[in-house]
Amino acid sequence: MSGSPFAEMLGALTRQRGVVASLVVDEHEGMIVDAILQFGQDGDRIAALAASLYRKARQSAHAAGLGGVHFLQMDAEQGRLCMAGRNALVLVVATSPNANVGLVRVEMLRAVEGLA
Amino acid sequence: MTTHAVESWIEGPLARFVDDARVSLALLLHPSGQVLAQHGFTRSVDVMSACALAAAINASASELGKMLDGRPFTGLHHAGEERQVFLAEARTPRGPYIFLTVFGSESSLGLVRMYFGELVTNLMSAAPAEAAPAAPALAENFERDLNRNLAALFGRA
Numbered sequence: 001m002s003g004s005p006f007a008e009m010l011g012a013l014t015r016q017r018g019v020v021a022s023l024v025v026d027e028h029e030g031m032i033v034d035a036i037l038q039f040g041q042d043g044d045r046i047a048a049l050a051a052s053l054y055r056k057a058r059q060s061a062h063a064a065g066l067g068g069v070h071f072l073q074m075d076a077e078q079g080r081l082c083m084a085g086r087n088a089l090v091l092v093v094a095t096s097p098n099a100n101v102g103l104v105r106v107e108m109l110r111a112v113e114g115l116a
Numbered sequence: 117m118t119t120h121a122v123e124s125w126i127e128g129p130l131a132r133f134v135d136d137a138r139v140s141l142a143l144l145l146h147p148s149g150q151v152l153a154q155h156g157f158t159r160s161v162d163v164m165s166a167c168a169l170a171a172a173i174n175a176s177a178s179e180l181g182k183m184l185d186g187r188p189f190t191g192l193h194h195a196g197e198e199r200q201v202f203l204a205e206a207r208t209p210r211g212p213y214i215f216l217t218v219f220g221s222e223s224s225l226g227l228v229r230m231y232f233g234e235l236v237t238n239l240m241s242a243a244p245a246e247a248a249p250a251a252p253a254l255a256e257n258f259e260r261d262l263n264r265n266l267a268a269l270f271g272r273a
Contacts, residue, residue: 048226
């Protein structure tokens with residue numbers, strides 16, 4: 001864990017049951033700002049692809065006249081990827097299938113207020 | 117826009133990189149400045165200029181890295197207002213090459229770095245088993261080889 005301004009936020013998210021990775025990512029560059037990852041996880045790859053996904057979702061919502069994206073959730077076979085963004089930063093959380101996604105969502109939406 | 121390569125084994129990995137990373141321009145060259153493959157350029161004179169500049173930047177960055185850090189810098193990124201440049205060394209069984217790519221808002225530095233890693237892996241596995249041509253870039257042959265490669269890329273071979 002790093003001493004960055006996001007360390008506490010990421011730590012709180014990672015303590016949620018089923019959370020396997022949490023990252024703060026630059027939306028435009030797709031680069032990690034800070035992250036808590038498990039051994040062996042490729043954070044750079046998660047960051048690049050998740051930021052791209054979030055950016056495309058935000059652009060799609062805008063194109064459809066739906067306004068901004070608050071929360072993005074992708075369900076996969078072996079887990080979920082949740083994203084919430086603010087001020088060109090994206091909070092990315094990867095969870096296992098047994099995670100309480102409702103709690104994770106609430107915690108992420110609270111945490112995203114701290115992205116400056 | 118199509119991808120062209122002087123040596124056919126480069127074409128597949130480079131085309132895949134361009135498709136995956138959503139870049140607008142891509143260039144693979146020998147550290148001497150000889151072009152090996154390109155995507156997105158329409159004029160041979162632009163390829164020639166880009167190769168010369170990329171080779172010079174790579175040489176400068178390598179020396180600067182050695183002075184500052186004891187080893188060459190192998191990657192460089194410049195973010196412009198609308199377009200960004202990524203330049204890095206790609207090590208292959210045929211020797212080190214220089215890779216230059218230009219991308220806009222369709223892509224990101226993170227994606228380009230990630231797919232560049234895959235490009236290097238794909239080049240490693242696509243490279244022919246036989247040894248690399250050992251011909252050094254001699255000044256007297258440089259222009260002839262450059263013109264031959266540009267002709268191959270722009271269909272005037």
